[in-house]
Amino acid sequence: MREIDKQSIFWFGLHNLAQENAQLKYYITTQKELIYNLYPVVYLGVIQYSLYRGIVIDEIPLEESNSYTDYILERYDEIYKIRYRFVKEKPKKANLKDEETYELCEEIISNLLLPYINEYCFRTYDMWKNLAQAYIRESVINYEYDINHEADDGKIKTSMLYPFFFTLSLIVVQEKQGLYQRIEKCYQKDVLLRKFNSGREWKEKELDYLNETYELIKNDEEWLLFLSNFSSSKWDNFDLKERFKALFQLTKVTTILMKDEISAVTMLDDGEELFDQVKNYLPLFICEDKIFNDKNELKRDFKKSSIKILSPFANQNINVQVLEPYIISKGERFINYNKETLLTTSEIIYTVLAKLRLILLIHEYLPNLIDSRILPKKKLFVDVLKLFEEIKEGKFKRMLDVENLLESDFIISEDDINEILEHEYTNIDDFYNKNCFFKIGKIMSLVLGVENKTASKMNYDLFELFKNIIILMGPHPLDHTVQTTETIEKLYSKFELMCNDYEKIIKKDFEKSKKYISNLELPLKLLRWKKD
Incomplete structure (x- = not known):
């Protein structure tokens, strides 16, 4: 097991839950690798169990823990497969054929x-x-598959929720301004008709199911009338049910674009089961403009609501809810920080990573659409973030799969930090590729480049962003404190020196400076913004 995984905030959360239970504390101490690797599979297993039962869950009832556990262990291989399908470095699988390991996993899953x-x-x-936007985007990833059903060709089916969440993400449903225009651009008649008549053969029942949709697309007048549902004059006046109805019809159109990925579009049926599954998400997903007041605060009924939904983020390595009591436990040794800014930083990181994962996913289905969005931001996506490569003018190739852009890629270990602290700063070449600075520079570039509000939320202060990233993504050992004022200030001073070196190289040797652009261009801009 990697040392970095042993320093995750995850362990503090588990210790809090174990409290005085000696057996559970023993497992946490002696079975770290098994527990750490099991958790993502268990989390996805909970989602799959909800699909299996066709239920909306707002908690896992204690009396049903065994049912969840049995399901997850019985379907462990399938859940593991979809969780790590394209992940390059897969974690070690649990050997459930070993009876002792199986029983140990039962205990750990049920009780921890x-x-x-x-x-x-x-x-x-x-x-x-x-x-809400991050939750929509991440839900697309989490609900792609339903392992409880197999297609005729033996492949795992996509879930009923997948094309719906995909649709919400594709049209950026939360941004009312330009909604009609985005839908018009995403759903072009010639593309839809070409997709409908190419690719895999439709099943007879699918043709019957989509017949009305197909006729709608072919008829210019009817198509424009349908699209008008998303014009501000209509959309603004729709209630939640009316918006869902319009989006459900649009989802049926989406299935044409996703034809080769969806084994049977008839799973959507009349939309009633889908509505029941997603109804608790919908107020924030599709009616955000109606549930906030003039001060941009949740209206009382929603602010006080006890309704809970399952977060699409597993909250294993980034978890402010666990981090705050961890910080309190460290007392005065921990660096001073602003709770609201820390929470905002975590929200920005989740939002940005979810957005980028979705861009990579949609590019598989609609490369021309995503290419058109990348083109005006080519420097950001190609040169700085290096997520895409331009293969010819206006055409881009993904440089990584959606499953390989993970929060855990940016977690910083204590060894990473000590590697910086133990050496005097010399030059950019010696420090740029050191894990600590490389990860910090990369995550800074992502959040500054993709989320416009990042700089303002940090009060245009590079140190504030640096500090909050170290607090969130840094090591969280139980027996001592890493995020002290002295440590973070020393780290930052060296990072700032590296930014200064980069600035000098830009002026002296622009070609050489391109080596460092992906991690230092945007942090340097924020650094200079503060000083101007």
Whole structure:
């Protein structure tokens, strides 16, 4: 097991749950690798169990823990497969054929991991009011597959929720301004008709199911009338049910674009089951403009609501809810910080990573659409973030799969930090590729480049962003404190020196400076913004 994984905030959360239970504390101490690797599979297993039962979950009832556990262990291989399908470095699988390991996993899942999900992954509206876009995007990833059903060709089916969440993400449903224009651009008649008549053969029942949709697309007048549902004059006046109805019809159109990925579009049926599954998400997903007041605060009914939804983020390595008591436990040794800014930083990181994962995913289905969005931001996506490569003018190739852009890629270990502290700063070449600075520079570039509000939320202060990233993504050992004022200030001073070196190289040797652009261009801009 990597040392970095042993320093995750995850362990503090588990210790809090174990409290005085000696057996659970023993497992946490002696079975770290098994627990750490099990958790992402268990979390996804909870989602798959909800699809299996066709239920909306706002908690995992204690009396049903065994049912969840049995399901997850029985379907472990399938859940593991979809969780790590394209991940390059897969974690070690649990050997469930070994009876002792199987029983140990039963204990750990029932008494540690499901309680962790119950405690830290179910959210009231007030807890995720700033994360709706990120939740939509991440739900696309989490609900792609339904392992409970197989297609005729033996492949795992996509879930009923997948094309709906994909649709919400594709049209950026939360941004009312330009909604009609985005839909018009995403759903071009010639593309839809070409997709409908190419690719895999439709099943007879699918043709019957989509017949009305197909006729709608072919008829210019009817198509324009349908699109008008998303014009501000209509959309603004629709209630939640009316918006869902319009979006459900649009989702049926989306299935044409996703034809080769969806084994049977008839799974959507009349939309009633889909509505039941997603109804608790919908107020923030599609009616955000109606549930906030003039002060941009949740209206009372939603602020006080006890309704909870399952977060699409597993909250294993980034978890402010666990981090705050961890910080309190460290007392005065921990660096001073602003709670609101720390929470905002975590929300920005989640939002940005979810957005980038979705861009990579949509590019698989609609490369021309995403290429057109990348083109005006080519320097950002190609030169700075290096997520895409331009293969010819206006055409781009993904440089990584959606499954390989993970929060864990940016977690910083104590060894990473000590590697910086133990050496005097010399030059950019010696420090740029050191893990600590490389990860910090990369995540800074992502959040500054993709989320416009990042700089203002940090009060245009590079140190504030640096500090909050170290607090969130840095090591969280139980027996001592890493994020002290002295440590973070020393780290920052060396990072600032590296930014200064980069600035000098830009002026002296522009070609050489391109080596460092992906991690230092945007941090340098923020650094200079503060000083101007």
